Amino acid sequence: MxxxxxxxxxxxxxxxxxxxxxxxxxxxxxxxxxxxxxxxxADGGEGTLDAVARAVPGSERVPVTVTGPDDRPVETAWLRLPDGRALVELAATSGLTLLDDLRPDTAHTTGFGQAIAAALDAGATGLLLGIGGSASTDGGVGALQALGLALGTAVPTGVTGGEVLDHVPPVDATALRPLPPLGAVVLSDVTSPLLGEHGAAAVFGPQKGVTPDRTAVHEDRLRRWAACFPDVDPTAAGAGAAGGTGFGLLAWGARIASGAATIADAIxxxxxxxxxxxxxxxxxxxxxxxxxxxxxxxxxxxxxxxxxxxxxxxxxxxxxxxxxxxxxxxxxxxxxxxxxxxxxxxxxxxxxxxxxxxxxxxxxx
The missing domain is CATH 3.40.50.10350 (Glycerate kinase; domain 1)
Structure with a gap:
């Protein structure tokens, strides 16, 4: 057999x-x-990079040091695929397993954005972005800031993660890095919208340390974030994935696809x-x-x-x-x-x- x-x-x-x-x-x-x-x-979460690296001959791990979700440095890697695209895994850069203690207000996705930027600097022609296993509910603002997004109001020193969203809108996307030629595909098995009872704060906030009495605070932050991008639909399937990072990547111009189906095709x-x-x-x-x-x-x-x-x-x-x-x-x-x-x-x-x-x-x- x-x-x-x-x-x-x-x-x-x-x-x-x-x-x-x-x-x-x-x-x-x-x-x-x-x-x-x-x-x-894999479906875009923890282990996605390992699964693809094993299954795709000629793929290459490229080491990178990024700022982890609690500001400590993380030694990790992104994956260069033989066709020129890059696979970046959020779990390996800004994931829940990288925390010693939950940080519902201050954990962030900055390291994920830094790894994406490193792949672009290295000439990646397209991006596969696995976003399962997030440590934060920051809407992906940390990742987009690492890719050049500026906030229109000053953020106090030391403010990170979801707390950054207390200081939006507005945002300035003029310096945001352009997508690579083949675009960016977000790998996710989550179909949740950004907001509401099925959204990022209500459904996934608890696993990141959001207590019931704080859910409304995080919901309001994400609503403020959504208002920064009036042309992006916060009800889109997957916008609520990874603490709203799905929405942030949609705002960058990425598209969301089934993580498992995309990985099945890649391997x-x-x-x-x-x-x-x-x-x-x-x-x-x-x-x-x-x-x-x-x-x-x-x-x-x-x-x-x-x-x-x-x-x-x-x-x-x-x-x-x-x-x-x-x-x-x-x-x-x-x-x-x-x-x-x-x-x-x-x-x-x-x-x-x-x-x-x-x-x-x-x-x-």
Whole structure:
């Protein structure tokens, strides 16, 4: 058999590449002669750069030092693709995992903008911008300032992040860097608008430390930010992604696309699936949100269109499994093996190997 391993990361516990390797190891223990193709997936969040770097021959990591979301320097990299485009990952420059403590008012996206500027300085002909995993609710103002945006009013020294939005409008975009020739594509699996009950502050603010009594403050800041760009629609799908960074990038002239679908195209997943007998995908938790453009849903749809069976492995399965021929929950496997469901969080790769072995045995049933 030819089997494609295309899981997303198990957020907070295992990278997509590690999960793909673990499932493959389990499969080989039962069917060592099968041809396994490892194409770890991503949707624009943490691990996107790693997934593309692994899957695209000739891609090159370019080191860069940026200002992290709490002002500490971050040693990171952007990815130069063989076609001249650059991939920049917000999670690696301005991400939540870079904070020791949540900073709901002052965390910022400056480092993300600095990395984008570095890629442009190096001659990037186009940009792929993964914006999952943001630490801030600054509307992307930090990133745009790093790209040349000026504020029309003086901002007190030391004010960063969402607090900057207390000092807008107006803004001066005349010095904002132009888009590269091939433009900028924002990779996101989030369809939220900028404002309202489904917007950046209400839905994603809490994970960044915004308490209920402060939600209205952040909402008002983002509304002021939206007023700076009257020609940009704050209700656009994805404008609320990454604490409103989606909106900021739309204001720059970027367009938003499905992160998982764009990454699938970049790594050549369609061709691999077309030549496979089975595809294995997955993520940390497969739930109702998974159907809204996340990697497993994109892989499932791609496989269905090509007539290739698809299996899913997840830390937990909490949604209907329509369209999957096989499924494995690491929590269930851990409960069966050790009696402790939390072992799936402590050692997910152990149970991913078991899932891979079970999938392989099912081929001989």
């Amino acid at each position: 030819r089997v494609v391993m295309a899981p997303d990361s198990f957020k907070g516990t295992a990278s997509a590449a590690d999960v793909a390797e673990a499932v493959a190891d389990g499969w080989r223990s039962e069917r060592p002669d099968d041809d396994l193709v490892l194409l770890p997936m 050549g997943l369609s061709a691999a699936v077309a030549g496979a007998d089975l595809v294995v995908t997955g993520e940390g938790r497969f739930d109702a949100q998974s159907a809204e453009g996340k990697a497993p849903a994109v892989v499932r749809a791609l496989a269905a269109g090509l007539g290739t069976p698809v299996a899913v492995v997840a830390g937990a399965l909490a949604a209907p499994l329509d369209g999957f021929t096989l499924a494995a929950s690491l929590t269930v496997i851990a409960t069966q093996i050790t009696g402790e469901p939390d072992d799936a969080l402590r050692d997910p790769l152990r149970f991913a190997r078991i899932a891979g072995a079970r999938f392989a045995r099912a081929q001989d049933a």
